[in-house]
Amino acid sequence: MAKTVLIIDDSKAIRDMVTFTLEPHGYRCVGAGDGSEGLTRLRAENPALVITDLNMPVMNGIEFIRHARQDAAGAGIPIVMLTTETKPEMKAEGKSAGATGWINKPFDADMLLSVAKKLAG
Template sequence: MAKTILIIDDSISLRQVVKMALSGAGYDVIEAGNGQEALKLLDGRKIHLIVSDVNMPVMDGISFVKEAKLLPNYKFTPVIMLTTEAGDEMKKQGQAAGAKAWVVKPFQPPALLTAVSKLILP
């Protein structure tokens, strides 16, 4: 059975690029346009990894990660932040919230797939 990855980004084109890379590698992908939409998808289904942008309308990625980590089913779900934010302060906030990796846009799909394969839940 394929592992499921949740992609959260307000850019539809970026979600498509990430989805193509992940689907091509054999993963099932579900998508959300912001943190609030994504929280609605955390409904008990098994999600093996989350890839989230930081800067989004409605609910940003760091707030989303904090909320997701409060949910018992998703407490240990690894999160990769995929963002244009490269500053150390933002990375610290992401780590404090529970993000396991930080990939800066524009990204190379092989680099993202490497991070995914290292972090994804069994």
């Protein structure tokens, strides 16, 4: 069965980009436009991997991760932050919130794919 990847980003272009990269490799991609929509999706879709942006309206990525980790649906699911933010403090904050990893934008397709394989199998 295809593994589901949840992409949370307020930019549809980014969501599309991730989808176009992963879908040909057998992942099923679903999107959400902000953290709070992401939580709803997380509970509904049981994804094998979550890729989330950091700066988003309504609920940002860090908050999303915190909520997700406290939720039965989010425990143990790999959550990768996908962001242009490069500051170590932000990275540390993400990690302490419970993020599994970190991908910097811009990313390339191979990189994204290898991360998906590494974390979702």
